[in-house]
Structures are given as structure tokens and as C-alpha cells.
Amino acid sequence: MKRMISVKEEKTTVNKTLEKAGTGKELTREDALELLAIRNGSADYYTLLGTANAEARTRFQGRGTIFAQIGLNASPCPANCGFCSLVKDVFKEKNSFLLPVETAEKMADALVGQKVDELFLMTTANYPQADFLEYAARIHKHLPKGMRFVANLGDFDREYAKKLREAGFTGVYHIRRLGEGRDTQLPPEQRLRTMDAVRDAGMELYYCVEPIGPEHTAEELADEIFRAKDYPVEVMAVMKRVCVPGTKLYEHGEISAAELAKICAVTELCVKPKRAMGVHEPDELCLMAGANQIYAEVSVNPRDLNLSTETGRGASIARTHALLAAAEWKR
Ligand code: SF4
Structure with a gap:
């Protein structure tokens, strides 16, 4: 018969896992599940956030990172x-849109x-693959x-991955989304094949646990955290799902900023990405819980109904600087 674990015993296990995390040792999937079960706002919660923050500040040498994304099309x-x-x-x-390349060039310059x-x-x-290369x-x-x-x-195959590299790309952001194949019409195996193609072409894979909603279990989150470790990746991130009116998952709602910060801290401590740990939507709490990287976004954004997201949901460069400064990440 399975022995019941008392609250005291459970507490001791979490303390040991937090201690282990604080020493920089490699965390197991079981450790991750324990940390993800910590109650938001409890003393352990702040220990977790503080541990991830301290480790990230040391690894990234106190430097914050800004990526920028231009969305080319909407259809x-x-x-x-x-x-x-x-x-x-x-x-x-009828609302389909392609950002003129001349405009994108000006955006890139800016x-x-x-x-x-x-x-x-x-x-x-x-979007046609050949057009994207040009x-x-x-x-x-x-x-x-x-x-x-x-x-x-x-998604793309190995041959196209080589063409991306020839076009100047050094890396690809590609993920197996939470609920892939269930909440999307894309087969999860196809997503993984594309990720393999990126790696095999010698490009860097950028990974993220996303888009996190309240219905996702700790097991599902752990699957993606440890998938990143398997590849491995040097830039990792977490992203919460934003409720876009009219979408299928709208009614599930969103996770809180506190929950995202906990997932951010656990991900940072498990993956220990060498170059950057990102968060969307960008916020100060995650920047104090292991994240050091945020995005500025221009033009189309799948989380926004506004086709010029820089005037909508997307963060401007000025805002990304302000957020990093608020959390005391250097630029
Ligand atoms: S996130 Fe939006 S744009 Fe990207 S594959 Fe899914 S439906 Fe298409």
C-alpha cells in the first residue's frame, strides 16, 4: 500500500530541492515537478525566485538582452x-497583409x-518558403x-534548413508547442523533425515553453523544459498565452504573472541556458526570477489583432530598456 507523505516530509523534500538548486547542481524532472508545485506567494516561492535570479545574474554577468522581431505577413x-x-x-x-520589404529594411535599420x-x-x-529566403x-x-x-x-526539411543558413540566418526559433496536435493542426512529430533539421544544418535552435495557459499540467511543462535540455539550446524562454478574442482557447483565460515567474525560475534552474533566458509577455517579476531577455516587436504579432503591434501589444525598444533597467539588468 502506498505510504501517505505528511506535510512535514513534503516540506523537507522541497527544502532539499531548493538547496540543491542553490548549489547549481543539475535538477531532475522530479525536482522540476516539486518546484512547480510550490505555492505562489509562500516563503518557498520567494526562495525559488531568488535562487533563479541569483544564478541567472551570475551566468549572464548581470547583462540584459534585447531581441527584436519583425512580423512579415498576416494571412x-x-x-x-x-x-x-x-x-x-x-x-x-480581406485583411491579409505583407510588409513591403523596403519598409522592413527601414525597420531593421532602426x-x-x-x-x-x-x-x-x-x-x-x-508563407511561401522561396519568398521568405529572398x-x-x-x-x-x-x-x-x-x-x-x-x-x-x-516547418521545413533539411534541404530548406541549409538554404536558410545560406540566406544569412544563424538560428531558428522553433518549438513543440504545449498542446501541439490537439490545440493546433500541426503534427508534433513534424515540429520535432524541423528542430532536428535546424540542429543538423549547424544553426542555433531557440526554444520556449509556450504558450502556457492555466490548463497545462506540470508534467506538460516539464516535457518541454527537458526537451530543451536534450537538444540542447543556449537561448531558452517561457511565454504565457495571451487571450486573443475569438480564438478557441480564449475561454481558458491566462495564468498570473506570479505563476509565469515560478515557471520561469524553474525553467532557468533546470536548463541553465548559456546565452539568455527570455520571457513573454515581458515583465519585471520574471526579470527578477531568472529571465534576462525580452523582445521588442514590430509589425504583425500573433498575439495581437493590431497589425502594427508596436502601437499595440508589442513592446517598443524604449520599453524593453525601461523594463531591464527597472530590474537592474545592465545594457
Ligand atoms: S501561431 Fe498562428 S501563424 Fe503561427 S502556425 Fe499557429 S496559426 Fe499559424
Whole structure:
């Protein structure tokens, strides 16, 4: 018969896991599940956040990081992700939009001028792959030598991964989303094959536990935290799901800032990303709980109904600087 664990015993286990986390030792999946079960606002909660914060500040040498993303297009996307403003069930064909490449070039110049660390280009999953390569090659010419350039697009094979690299990309943001195949119409295996193609082409994979909603279990979160460790990745992130009106998952609501900070802290302590630990939506609490990286966004954004997200949900460069300064990350 299974022995019942008393509250005192449970407390001792959490204390030991927090102590282990504080020494920088590698955490197991079981450790992660214990930490994710900590009650928000409890004394252990603040120990967890403080431990992740201290470790991240040491590893990142107190430096905050700003990435910028330009969204190229908006059109009804067949992937039909239950949280996205661009899904075919929500986004009207007549509102389809492609950012003129000349405008994107000016945006890239402005972002580079404002000293962002890395630039991302994002498209919907159905944007033609050949067009994306041409578009990207134009933008790449505007980046200073050595600046990392990251693609965020639909699935692709090994051959296309090589072409992305030739177009100047150094990395790709690609994930197996929470609820992939259930809340999206994309097979999870296909997402993993694309991630393998990125790695095999010698590009850097950027990973994230996302989009986190209140219905996701600690087991589901742990799956993605430990998948990142398996690849491995040097830039990790966590992202909460934003309620976009009209989307399938809207009614589930959103997790709190406190919950996101806890997941951020656990992810940072488990993955220990070498280069950066990111958070969306950017907030000061996560920047005090292991995160040091946030995004500025321009043009289309799947979390926004506004096609110029810089005037909507997307953070401006000025705001990203202010957030990092508020949490005392250096630039
Ligand atoms: S999140 Fe990306 S893949 Fe999913 S519907 Fe939106 S644009 Fe398409």
C-alpha cells in the first residue's frame, strides 16, 4: 500500500530541492515537478525566485538582452493554433497583409540603430518558403557583421534548413508547442523533425515553453523544459498565452504573472541556458526570477489583432530598456 507523505516530509523534500538548486547542481524532472508545485506567494516561492535570479545574474554577468522581431505577413493560417490571432477561423482573408520589404529594411535599420542584440523575422506557417529566403537576404544586408539573425516560420526539411543558413540566418526559433496536435493542426512529430533539421544544418535552435495557459499540467511543462535540455539550446524562454478574442482557447483565460515567474525560475534552474533566458509577455517579476531577455516587436504579432503591434501589444525598444533597467539588468 502506498505510504501517505505528511506535510512535514513534503516540506523537507522541497527544502532539499531548493538547496540543491542553490548549489547549481543539475535538477531532475522530479525536482522540476516539486518546484512547480510550490505555492505562489509562500516563503518557498520567494526562495525559488531568488535562487533563479541569483544564478541567472551570475551566468549572464548581470547583462540584459534585447531581441527584436519583425512580423512579415498576416494571412489566414491553416495551422489554426487555438490561441493565435492569424488563424483561418479568426483572421479574414480581406485583411491579409505583407510588409513591403523596403519598409522592413527601414525597420531593421532602426532596430540595429537602437542597439538590439539579435534580429528575428517571423511569418505565418503558410508563407511561401522561396519568398521568405529572398526577403531575408534583403534584410540580412542591413545587419552589422556578426549580428545573429533568427528565422521564425513554419516547418521545413533539411534541404530548406541549409538554404536558410545560406540566406544569412544563424538560428531558428522553433518549438513543440504545449498542446501541439490537439490545440493546433500541426503534427508534433513534424515540429520535432524541423528542430532536428535546424540542429543538423549547424544553426542555433531557440526554444520556449509556450504558450502556457492555466490548463497545462506540470508534467506538460516539464516535457518541454527537458526537451530543451536534450537538444540542447543556449537561448531558452517561457511565454504565457495571451487571450486573443475569438480564438478557441480564449475561454481558458491566462495564468498570473506570479505563476509565469515560478515557471520561469524553474525553467532557468533546470536548463541553465548559456546565452539568455527570455520571457513573454515581458515583465519585471520574471526579470527578477531568472529571465534576462525580452523582445521588442514590430509589425504583425500573433498575439495581437493590431497589425502594427508596436502601437499595440508589442513592446517598443524604449520599453524593453525601461523594463531591464527597472530590474537592474545592465545594457
Ligand atoms: S501561431 Fe503561427 S502556425 Fe499557429 S496559426 Fe498562428 S501563424 Fe499559424
